[in-house]
Amino acid sequence: MTRAVKRSVAVSLVAAGLVAGLTGAARAGRLDEAWRRGNQAYLHGDYGTAVAAYQELRDQGVRSTDLFFNLGDAYVRTGALGPAIWAFEEALVLDPGNDDARYNLGAARKQAARLGHSPDAAEAPGQDRDPLWVRIVSSLSASAETWLFTVAYLGLFGLLFWRLWAGADLRSGLAIAATAFGAAALLTGALLIGRVQLERLSFGVVLPDAVEVREGADPGARTSFGLHAGARVRIVDTDQDWVRVRLGNGLEGWLRAGEVGKL
Amino acid sequence: MRRFRPAALAALSLAAMVAPAHAASFSASLDRDAVAPGEPFIYQVTLTVANEEVANFRPPDFHGLQVVQAPSFPSRSTSMQIAGGQTSVENSFSWTFQLAVPAGAKGTLTIGPAHARVGGRDMASNTVPVRVGAGSGAARPSRQPPAPGNIFQQFFGGGSGGPFGGGDADQSDALASSSSAAFIRVLPDKTRAFVGEQVTVGWYLYLTQNQNRYESITEPRTDGFWSEDIPSTNPQGRLSFTEQTLNGRTYNVALLFKKALFPLSAGKLTITPMEAEVSQVDLFGSAVRARRLKTDPLVIEAMPLPHAGQPAAFDPANVGKYQISATVDRAAVAVGDAVMLRVAVKGAGNVRNVRPPALPALEGWKSYEPKVDVAVDAGDSVTGTKTVEWLMRAERPGKTTVPPLALETFDPTAKRYQAERTSPIDLVVTGEASSAPPATAGTGNAAPPAEAAPGAIRPIHARPSLSTSPGLAFLRSGAFTATMVLPPLAWAAVLLFGRARARLSADEQRTRRRRLRSMARKRLRDAEAHRAAGRVTAFYAEIDRVLRDALGERLGTPVAGLQLGELRVLLGERGLGAAETAAVVSALETCDEARFAPGATAGNPAALAAMESRAADLVGAIDRAELRAEQHPEAKG
Numbered sequence: 086m087t088r089a090v091k092r093s094v095a096v097s098l099v100a101a102g103l104v105a106g107l108t109g110a111a112r113a114g115r116l117d118e119a120w121r122r123g124n125q126a127y128l129h130g131d132y133g134t135a136v137a138a139y140q141e142l143r144d145q146g147v148r149s150t151d152l153f154f155n156l157g158d159a160y161v162r163t164g165a166l167g168p169a170i171w172a173f174e175e176a177l178v179l180d181p182g183n184d185d186a187r188y189n190l191g192a193a194r195k196q197a198a199r200l201g202h203s204p205d206a207a208e209a210p211g212q213d214r215d216p217l218w219v220r221i222v223s224s225l226s227a228s229a230e231t232w233l234f235t236v237a238y239l240g241l242f243g244l245l246f247w248r249l250w251a252g253a254d255l256r257s258g259l260a261i262a263a264t265a266f267g268a269a270a271l272l273t274g275a276l277l278i279g280r281v282q283l284e285r286l287s288f289g290v291v292l293p294d295a296v297e298v299r300e301g302a303d304p305g306a307r308t309s310f311g312l313h314a315g316a317r318v319r320i321v322d323t324d325q326d327w328v329r330v331r332l333g334n335g336l337e338g339w340l341r342a343g344e345v346g347k348l
Numbered sequence: 349m350r351r352f353r354p355a356a357l358a359a360l361s362l363a364a365m366v367a368p369a370h371a372a373s374f375s376a377s378l379d380r381d382a383v384a385p386g387e388p389f390i391y392q393v394t395l396t397v398a399n400e401e402v403a404n405f406r407p408p409d410f411h412g413l414q415v416v417q418a419p420s421f422p423s424r425s426t427s428m429q430i431a432g433g434q435t436s437v438e439n440s441f442s443w444t445f446q447l448a449v450p451a452g453a454k455g456t457l458t459i460g461p462a463h464a465r466v467g468g469r470d471m472a473s474n475t476v477p478v479r480v481g482a483g484s485g486a487a488r489p490s491r492q493p494p495a496p497g498n499i500f501q502q503f504f505g506g507g508s509g510g511p512f513g514g515g516d517a518d519q520s521d522a523l524a525s526s527s528s529a530a531f532i533r534v535l536p537d538k539t540r541a542f543v544g545e546q547v548t549v550g551w552y553l554y555l556t557q558n559q560n561r562y563e564s565i566t567e568p569r570t571d572g573f574w575s576e577d578i579p580s581t582n583p584q585g586r587l588s589f590t591e592q593t594l595n596g597r598t599y600n601v602a603l604l605f606k607k608a609l610f611p612l613s614a615g616k617l618t619i620t621p622m623e624a625e626v627s628q629v630d631l632f633g634s635a636v637r638a639r640r641l642k643t644d645p646l647v648i649e650a651m652p653l654p655h656a657g658q659p660a661a662f663d664p665a666n667v668g669k670y671q672i673s674a675t676v677d678r679a680a681v682a683v684g685d686a687v688m689l690r691v692a693v694k695g696a697g698n699v700r701n702v703r704p705p706a707l708p709a710l711e712g713w714k715s716y717e718p719k720v721d722v723a724v725d726a727g728d729s730v731t732g733t734k735t736v737e738w739l740m741r742a743e744r745p746g747k748t749t750v751p752p753l754a755l756e757t758f759d760p761t762a763k764r765y766q767a768e769r770t771s772p773i774d775l776v777v778t779g780e781a782s783s784a785p786p787a788t789a790g791t792g793n794a795a796p797p798a799e800a801a802p803g804a805i806r807p808i809h810a811r812p813s814l815s816t817s818p819g820l821a822f823l824r825s826g827a828f829t830a831t832m833v834l835p836p837l838a839w840a841a842v843l844l845f846g847r848a849r850a851r852l853s854a855d856e857q858r859t860r861r862r863r864l865r866s867m868a869r870k871r872l873r874d875a876e877a878h879r880a881a882g883r884v885t886a887f888y889a890e891i892d893r894v895l896r897d898a899l900g901e902r903l904g905t906p907v908a909g910l911q912l913g914e915l916r917v918l919l920g921e922r923g924l925g926a927a928e929t930a931a932v933v934s935a936l937e938t939c940d941e942a943r944f945a946p947g948a949t950a951g952n953p954a955a956l957a958a959m960e961s962r963a964a965d966l967v968g969a970i971d972r973a974e975l976r977a978e979q980h981p982e983a984k985g
Contacts, residue, residue, distance in 0.1 A: 161805055
């Protein structure tokens with residue numbers, strides 16, 4: 086490789102890095118601008134504008150607990166309780182330990198109940214209750230599970246490497262430590278695998294105040310039962326712009342895709 | 349006193365009917381047991397007759413009582429019943445006076461009898477004693493024997509437990525335009541109140557006959573009052589009747605509506621009459637036998653709030669019995685985050701109109717337009733909670749104390765001013781001063797409250813920049829995959845490398861041995877040649893070299909320059925047996941002696957042959973020996 090070729094390759098790499106960096110910075114700037122715009126609109130009582138700004142961030146692929154929390158607040162203020170419940174649920178998916186999101190989710194659900202969105206006969210008690218493994222997986226945030234697993238996994242291999250070159254006096258202690266890290270890696274790895282499975286399962290929240298769940302993916306199909314804003318459902322199938330949902334009590338039916346906010 | 353016009357009394361004459369229904373009755377009553385000086389009260393006298401002519405009504409002698417309001421005409425109602433082939437007619441006339449006891453009066457005053465001429469004969473009502481004392485503040489319930497069953501419930505929707513707490517109460521002392529068959533009564537719980545104090549007024553429909561339809565024509569106007577409708581407990585769209593006895597007659601009574609009225613200014617405030625129509629419906633759905641009912645106006649005297657003891661910061665809207673509290677949804681936040689300060693004023697009074705204290709400016713905080721929510725509890729007495737929520741955004745780190753907020757009120761029951769205060773609240777802000785642009789349209793503390801805030805939720809996280817979830821981003825990135833794949837790959841590579849290295853080492857050992865044997869054979873042949881030629885020194889030099897080279901090959905390190913003592917130590921370290929070590933060192937000593945101090949025995953051919961054989965055996969022993977690998981100097985340390 087000649088010196089000229091080497092130089093041009095180096096210049097190209099630097100230029101590509103600069104372009105990538107500038108593009109990233111510009112995107113971050115746009116996101117922060119939309120974030121501040123949404124917050125200012127909210128704080129001044131312009132909740133519709135706040136919702137639009139937060140939705141813009143979401144459309145950009147931003148997944149942040151704060152974003153979904155604020156979006157939920159803005160929806161509550163506009164009276165859209167179904168979308169508010171969905172947004173708070175999203176915030177809790179990202180951070181199950183977020184006390185604010187949990188509090189506001191409870192408040193939104195209570196408000197929905199006060200406004201007559203109380204469960205009817207079809208919405209049997211416990212329909213929102215997830216299986217045990219889902220609750221275990223959801224007990225930690227995806228972020229926390231990722232970091233815990235990464236630390237345990239890298240720790241395990243670090244200890245193994247260390248033991249390889251360690252003296253005889255350190256080897257047994259390192260083996261015990263490596264075993265502990267291995268167990269932790271297995272546990273957190275199982276949680277992480279469960280998280281991936283959970284994301285494949287696809288849960289959702291009913292967005293309108295009231296919807297009719299039909300027996301088929303057709304507006305003319307017979308109504309099976311009714312659901313109200315904030316009802317948590319599992320999405321088990323899709324057919325064009327319809328989704329088949331299942332409740333915790335086993336009831337199934339079809340809803341329009343736009344009537345369910347996916348989690 | 350106003351005189352009644354003869355023409356009005358003449359109009360009371362009725363045509364003769366088929367049969368009399370009841371004997372005439374003429375009774376008078378008060379709306380309370382005791383009256384305080386200056387307090388208005390109601391005196392009502394009711395005359396019930398059959399078909400007799402009524403004329404020449406003369407009000408009683410009030411014996412110095414002040415007449416606040418006197419009727420121009422009596423309230424009148426007529427009812428007709430057909431039973432057992434006979435038709436009976438009943439007419440009821442009622443006069444209502446609003447009176448007051450003059451200041452300084454004591455003891456018991458007596459209102460004399462009212463008089464009227466009924467069917468050519470004079471009738472007189474009963475006298476009524478007025479006990480002057482502490483005002484009752486409310487019309488007293490009266491007690492009457494139980495009345496017959498209610499036949500109207502099937503049409504208007506039955507129910508028990510009406511506005512008077514049962515079916516046998518008598519409200520003969522109420523304020524109303526009443527007649528015997530159907531009328532509407534207006535019942536205030538008091539006729540004198542402070543500005544801002546609640547006066548509860550109920551409008552009740554009294555019926556003696558089955559009616560199918562009730563229609564309101566004119567609603568009463570309550571100008572000068574802040575009016576609050578008290579929710580009805582009636583079934584939706586239906587009136588709930590209970591039985592009551594009034595002036596010896598049984599009525600079916602239904603509450604039409606009830607209002608809580610709060611005088612807005614001092615003086616005499618009038619509630620205008622209401623008009624309604626009751627009727628029956630024939631088979632074709634048409635209204636028949638309609639009766640138009642009208643109440644008398646009701647005057648409430650609103651007293652000004654006392655000046656004595658009135659705090660400077662008192663707001664006249666704050667009349668009632670209230671408590672105030674202040675809470676925050678969190679006491680510690682980061683810069684940029686918001687705190688919701690919630691001030692709740694709870695109690696009895698005109699809770700919608702009560703004015704909570706303003707939020708003072710707080711250093712390092714920006715407050716936004718407050719949201720106000722009012723929740724009024726159900727019940728005759730207006731109670732509830734007014735909640736004001738201030739959203740405050742932290743702009744600087746540090747500690748701030750929200751000072752106590754004071755609410756000055758006037759309690760009309762205790763007739764004194766009171767002050768309620770919240771507890772101070774400490775707020776802690778962490779982080780660095782906000783770099784976000786300041787709000788440009790904030791309305792600050794002085795902005796008027798906006799109504800209809802939604803349910804209490806924790807405020808948004810208004811941090812200067814959007815925080816994302818790095819863990820989640822890492823999970824979905826290639827870096828996570830690399831992190832997962834690289835350690836086991838490195839581990840496998842290390843293991844494979846070690847194994848390959850061991851294999852290579854084994855190959856090297858074999859090579860060395862092969863080379864050793866080849867070298868040893870050649871050197872021993874050379875030594876044999878020296879021996880045959882009689883070159884003794886060269887022979888021993890060759891034997892010395894073959895032994896040292898053999899050791900060097902096996903040990904992997906040259907040993908030519910080592911002293912014999914050093915060589916002995918090295919061989920011991922590397923695991924050569926003690927006997928073999930001693931034999932090697934002895935052979936090398938023999939070689940050294942023969943080379944550097946030759947004697948007679950060293951050149952002996954037999955000794956040379958023995959040394960050659962001994963060297964061949966030692967080389968074989970060195971070749972077969974299990975030697976340890978050479979230790980790294982650091983490992984040794």
